[in-house]
Amino acid sequence: MALLELRDIHKTYHLGGETIRALDGVSLDIDSGEFISIIGPSGSGKSTLMHILGCLDSPTSGTLMMDNTMIHDASSRQLASIRNKKIGFVFQFFNLLPKLTVRQNVELPMIYSGHSSKERRERAMTALRRVNMEDRSKHRPSQLSGGQQQRTAIARALVNDPRIIFADEPTGNLDSHTGELILEMFDQLHNEGRTVMLVTHDPEIAAVTPRRIEIRDGKIANEADPTLAGKAPRFEQIIKAESKATT
Secondary structure (H helix, E strand, O other), X not given: OOXXXXXXXXXXXXXXXXXXXXXXXXXXXXXXXXXXXXXXXXXXXXXXHHHHHXXXXXXXXXXXXXXXXXXXXXXXXXXXXXXXXXXXXXXXXXXXXXXXXXXXXXXXXXXXXXXXXXXXXXXXXXXHHHOOOHHHOXXXXXXXXXXXXXXXXXXXXXXXXXXXXXXEXXXXXXXXXXXXXXXXXXXXHHHOOOEEEEEEOOHHHHOOOOEEEEEEOOEEEEEOOHXXXXXXXXXXXXXXXXXXXXX
């Protein structure tokens, strides 16, 4: 049984008398532990697909099953509970609250989980150690570099030990070197057994993942054969190839 199953998913919006089909009949299976990129140009529907997969939005029609549970018609409260327990998110613009410290930002997902303040602090610091941000725990986001802010966002995504990580253009606001380090972190999370999905418009980033799903005009336009998992260029191989090309 797949971890995520989508069947004939449609998502439409009505704006100014016009009907916009953001997703148009998407069917997809995602297994536990996969490392996947969802790639497509701006407006293709890739972010809408991530929002539905990540329980941030509901489809207009079609069925969605997560972990053998139907969730396409779940209430907002039920979706929030699923997100909090099973899913971690990392976004392009970090989405850190400026008035909170790094540690307090990482603690936020646990506030809705009923953890004590002591347990929140301990788990937040453990997550920050994983991304080498423990020594910045008392800083505020404005005192951090872009890479440090994204590492903080990754710690926040990990703090509830989710099965699934969604990352929407996670390197979009970072320089190339820092972006490479962030991608290595996602690769490590995948190697630990988590399901990791990157949403991107960049083919070079998509090439890092064993499975690639291309979205155009709300439909799956192309998909790399998932049986080739492990045969795609590894991150280290890509970097070595680029280094040789410039020498």
